[in-house]
Amino acid sequence: MSVLISFVVGLVFGIGLIVSGMSNPAKVLGFLDLAGPWDPSLALVMGGAIAVGFPAFRLAARRKASLLGGPMQLPTARQIDRRLLAGSALFGVGWGLAGICPGPALVLLGSGAAGGLVFVLAMLAGMALFAVFERLRRARQLTPDA
Amino acid sequence: MMTIDWLHFTPASALAGGALIGLAAALLILLEGRIAGISGIIGGLLHSPSRGDSAWRLAFALGLVAAPLLYRVLAALPESRIDAGWGTLVVAGALVGFGSRLGSGCTSGHGVCGLSRLSPRSLVATLVFMSAGFATVFVCRHLFV
Numbered sequence: 001m002s003v004l005i006s007f008v009v010g011l012v013f014g015i016g017l018i019v020s021g022m023s024n025p026a027k028v029l030g031f032l033d034l035a036g037p038w039d040p041s042l043a044l045v046m047g048g049a050i051a052v053g054f055p056a057f058r059l060a061a062r063r064k065a066s067l068l069g070g071p072m073q074l075p076t077a078r079q080i081d082r083r084l085l086a087g088s089a090l091f092g093v094g095w096g097l098a099g100i101c102p103g104p105a106l107v108l109l110g111s112g113a114a115g116g117l118v119f120v121l122a123m124l125a126g127m128a129l130f131a132v133f134e135r136l137r138r139a140r141q142l143t144p145d146a
Numbered sequence: 147m148m149t150i151d152w153l154h155f156t157p158a159s160a161l162a163g164g165a166l167i168g169l170a171a172a173l174l175i176l177l178e179g180r181i182a183g184i185s186g187i188i189g190g191l192l193h194s195p196s197r198g199d200s201a202w203r204l205a206f207a208l209g210l211v212a213a214p215l216l217y218r219v220l221a222a223l224p225e226s227r228i229d230a231g232w233g234t235l236v237v238a239g240a241l242v243g244f245g246s247r248l249g250s251g252c253t254s255g256h257g258v259c260g261l262s263r264l265s266p267r268s269l270v271a272t273l274v275f276m277s278a279g280f281a282t283v284f285v286c287r288h289l290f291v
Binding site for chain 2: 002003004005006007008009010011012013014015016017018019020021022023024025026027029030032033034035036037038039040041042044045046047048049050051052053054055056057059060061065066067068070071072073074075077078079080083084085086087088089090091092093094095096097098099100101102103105106107108109110111112113115116118119120121122123124125126127128129130131133134
């Protein structure tokens with residue numbers, strides 16, 4: 001059941017990206033280019049998403065379990081640290097270079113764009129590199145003498 | 147002075163598509179108790195927090211990949227253009243993958259879900275990646291032409 005719901009939710013998310021124009025990297029770059037002719041669409045996409053998301057997350061915050069009875073897994077991290085800042089900055093540079101972030105990357109892959117495939121493979125490699133980086137960091141924390 | 151690109155600005159479809167994205171985030175948190183953060187969902191496939199946790203992640207990712215296929219059944223896919231060359235795509239993809247994992251989120255997790263939750267941490271992350279995006283495009287398009 002959970003798998004089917006996740007698939008349908010991913011599908012709705014992807015349709016939203018296509019309808020909003022955000023699966024088009026040229027349009028995303030049109031938003032990020034403040035000094036050129038500026039396309040504010042991305043701001044309205046976020047506004048539309050937050051307008052629907054806000055009441056849902058308000059409701060979720062008051063519940064201990066999801067409507068289907070699973071645990072409500074809201075993020076608990078609060079600290080604004082170097083990892084958050086450095087990671088977001090690196091992500092932003094990559095986003096600005098190609099106009100592609102993770103959701104649209106998967107939609108581009110599905111639409112058969114060769115560039116989408118290249119981007120997704122590189123993104124997975126970056127994520128795998130992070131997983132290795134994390135494992136090494138954890139190992140070093142566990143053995144401070146090493 | 148800033149000039150609006152009225153030719154490409156699409157307020158109605160931006161709001162409608164945004165509402166669908168918000169609906170997806172709302173469904174995932176209310177039905178499954180999970181955050182619709184794409185980088186976290188995919189990253190968890192490579193760096194799994196717990197066992198038996200991969201199926202829903204893969205299903206969500208497949209839903210995103212299947213979206214253009216379903217859309218194409220109903221209507222013509224809107225035009226999409228990737229201007230970046232292969233080398234740029236590789237560097238950009240790697241930075242997006244590594245950075246979003248290090249920063250615990252991307253445009254969906256921090257930008258949509260985090261801002262919907264009024265999370266100060268996500269607000270800071272969103273301001274940082276937006277600023278980095280603006281700066282990168284400025285450098286690429288206006289400093290090195």
